[in-house]
Amino acid sequence: MTVLIIRDLTIRFGGRELLNGAELTLDTGHKVGLVGRNGAGKSTLLKAITKELIPDGGEIRLAARARMGVVAQEAPGGESSLLEAVLEADTERAELLGALERDDQAHRVAEIHERLMAIQADAAPARAATVLAGLGFDAAAQARPLNSFSGGWRMRVALARALFLEPDLLLLDEPTNHLDLEATLWLEGWLSRFAGAAIIVSHDRGLLDRAVDGIAHLDRGKILYYPGNYERFVRIRTERAAQVEAQRGKIAAQRAHMQSFVDRFRAKATKAKQAQSRIKALEKLPVIESVVEDAASTFNFPEPEELAPPVLALEQVDVGYGGPPILKGLDLRIDQDDRIALLGANGNGKSTLAKLLAGRLGPSRGTVKRAPRLRVGFFAQHQSEDLDASGTPLSHMQSALPSATISQCRSQLARFGLTVERAETKIANCSGGEKARLLLALCTRDAPQLLILDEPTNHLDIDAREAMVRALADYGGAVLIITHDPHLVELVADRLWLVTDGTVRNFDGDMDEYRTLLAERARGGGGREAEAGGKATERRKSASSRAALAPMRTRLREIEKEIEKLALERKLIERRLSDPATYAKRKPEDITWANTRQVVIARQTAALEEEWLKLSEQLDAA
Template sequence: MTVLAIRNLTLRIAGRALLDDADLAVDPGRRVGLVGRNGAGKSTLLRAVSGRIAPDGGEIRLAARARLGYVAQEAPAGPLSLLDTVLEADAERAALLAEAERGPDPARLGEIHERLLAIGADSAPARAATVLAGLGFDAEAQARPVGEFSGGWRMRVALARALFLEPDLLLLDEPTNHLDLEAAMWLEGWLQRFSGAALLVSHDRFLLDRCVHAIAHLDRGKLTLYPGGFGEFTRIRAERQAQQAAQNERVLAQRAHMQAFVDRFRAKATKARQAQSRLKALERLPPIEAVVEDAPTRFAFPEPAALPPPVLSLRRAAAGYDGRPVLRGLDLRLDQDDRVALLGANGNGKSTLAKVLAGRLPLMAGEQHRAPRLRVGYFAQHQAEELDPDGTPLSHMQAALPKATETQCRAQLARFGLDADRAETAVASCSGGEKARLLLALCTRDAPQLLILDEPTNHLDIDARDALVRALGDYAGAVLLITHDPHLVELVADRLWLVADGTARPFEGDLDEYRALLAERSRPEAARQEAVPTRRDERRERAEARGALAPLRERLKRVETTLAALGKEAATIDEALSDPRLYARDNPGLLARATARRAAIAREVEALEAEWLELQERLEDAA
């Protein structure tokens, strides 16, 4: 028995078929990831399953008495507290409690209490509080009216309502879009323990690899089910495409051989019968099925000019709002080859730090050094709300680059997949992914040396996320990432900064160690005290050892940066010294200075290389 059966489903939007005679079945307890390119129809399918839109053909059947949970696109609002807003999602519990308060006859009251006991009504507030806490709301926040929170936080409340119900079928549409990394990790654990069925739309590879039993691929109106997570899906799909291509080659070769025989012997009486036989065999050969491969998505950042290190640094800095500091004691440095990801829960100050580094928030105290001619590209999701809905990507780029030609503006948009047609589409008609591409094009228009990306992958499909990773790998500037996407962090970042306890500092560890730290913090105090002391001591010793090695790693990085800069300077001087025109000039002082500087660089390089070897040996001995 299936909890959801989709048969011969057809869905159309504005006359365009998103699903055409599609089939899918979801069994009880099975979690299925729904993937496909932006605009393929994934969200539309969820709305159809939830009953919000009617199909144009076929049927969608839910199991009898199955409870459905769906996170609507509209964020809840109103005077109710967060806790009451979540409890309100259980309509049966709310109705029974209201009926009990009206004082029905004793027999009915007994039935009500029996049913309340059966659905766990007494434990509901505790369960709701646990879900809210996992999504980042402390006890104080849970008592506040939901209308006081921003749209992103209210969408978390909408997610909490769906999770609290623990339905038979849970429909989730990009559930991690409004979550920080900590809340996304909590959701991952919750889904792994969830006993019901789920249909999950997500572009988060990590979530799809760890939380689903199968992948449903929506492509060209059809749904194809693949077993396993996203990694297994990509492997099987690639194998099937390769097999289809090989089969096509065999059929083509067989056709060519038979056709050559027919063309050669059709006119000969002795071979006519055989030629006719070959023609009939040609007709019986299977048709050639084209291997349809999507055109790869490509992003490209403009090449930034090189700057001397550091491009930006903070010393004893503090930042905040209205005279109240959010972050203190900031001692941080960024070089042009740095790739840094910020860790820490929402509300700890990640966006505050990003605004300081972007030059959009002045320091309250301390020092800030910015390299001359430093350009910063700042991407933030809220900027999508500032776009002119009546404008086009082209008009936005022309306003941002008033001195550029239309061709130059179109070329910058094309770097992020906004082709000629999409460049002239009204922003109001653009998808979330297209708006994100426009924001990326706008924030990199001046070829910045520092790129600050605050949740850049929200609304980008998996292919676009891969394109972003490749583009960042080729980018010659510094990158600061704020993201809930562990896949992006692991592929892009080579350093982690933890924003917590009112400051930001380097985190000497990887994402797995950070997950372990969060898991340890989330355990009840009694459980932590019962843990084996030697294991706790070992973790503390490892953390202390990493902390002791941090200055060595930092110095090693500075030495490598200085060596690279000296190497470039030496190459420039060598090129000048090899130019005969230098010696023909009547300027012996210029030649003497160039020769002296080249000798000085050689001495500096020799000393730094010796220091580099010593630092490397000390780190290896301590490992």
């Protein structure tokens, strides 16, 4: 059944045309990811579907009697319990139950009971509780009043209300923004089983890869549909872009050739007719637009000074906030080449551990050993609230680096895509993504050896997240990351720490195994971490310890730097030898030395590349 039809839709906003003749058809069971650059009109389209906004032209038609589920923009509040708040979302059920209690509806009792049975009203409390549990609320939390929770947690309740309805059409705008990793993984599974249609706006690459079966790309006012997930969409777009550029190049060459003829013979009478025919042919040549994309996202972490391992170690550490410890008996070690992701539901102590490692919180018991000269960069999303709204990124960087020149401050901001214009924009006018970039620039200003990132991607789009992944791969320090984005965990982390039951321990598995563990817990099969991590343990059994691998990784980085130096030297020699002046100014023996040096560089480079490959294979097998 067709649930939604968008036909010839035109929407203008703020004097700008966002949509022009856009079209989309959505059938039952079809889940679509709506993507497009910032400002393309994704959220505006959702508002038009929900009738919050009246289009300037075209039509949006919803199937007769189809129910729509939308997450409220504002967090729900009140004294109702979480469970009651979710149940109230089903207005038909609430009205029917209310009618049963009214004396004037006594004659309809049988009819009302029949309808309640048809909509499975008796199973509603259990279904609502299941949705709330998946989003991180245990039985005790479900009984608490809404007003006792923070805005972020209440936004989860708003999501729970939309999911509980199991509507014919579900509209989700950045649904993972207020979720932790565990709730995000649960939502992915829920959407994969959802029988209705859905349109999902999200910057979460993992969600768009695993929870949708089509991508609707909002581009230049049109909606272009691509079957498959986001990964397939990127592949198709890349292939098409290459084809368009190739075709554009051919036509440009043909146009240049014909224009050359016209220019040469336009004034000659004998060739005038031919020239005129060429002019007409030129006019008929198709104009093919270049593939215009947003400027590439920029992230570039400063290269830190290398320290002897470990850079940080905890020995029997307890930590808390003055009362009973949040985490106890911590025995952990971080080396400079580590890439660690923290797993565990919100409230288990991940942020507490991050503050301890960053030096923002002291231990109540035990020892924290830090390497001499260790610098730690700490990113926390809430820090954006502490920025001076009247200041600029440049003024913030100047305050953080009082002895640096303006040029050096601008250079640090440019590492994270804050160009000259962006660097002088008032914080009050900066987007969430620009504030996140500023916080990253600030926390890495002194090239830290340990970078702690607590939800760094909340306001970054997909391209920016991919750029961050590439930058972290090149970064020479340790990374500890807390994120709700499983795609980011899979690409960045090579170690997983599970924060649960008041302690932290290694999770010897990958994200697929962690999903399995969460699914088992949901079915009542919790406490099987060791079994879930069995396969990964097998893969790692050849490595005696993390410490034994550290020298190999250090040598890899040394080899890469040596190869870079040799490549630079080779280019300089080649440039010198290709310059005729060299042979007039230099002695013959200098020329001989340069040619001999080229041969030596080639041999040294080949030997280093072979050593690099062997070490890489050993590390991959470890």
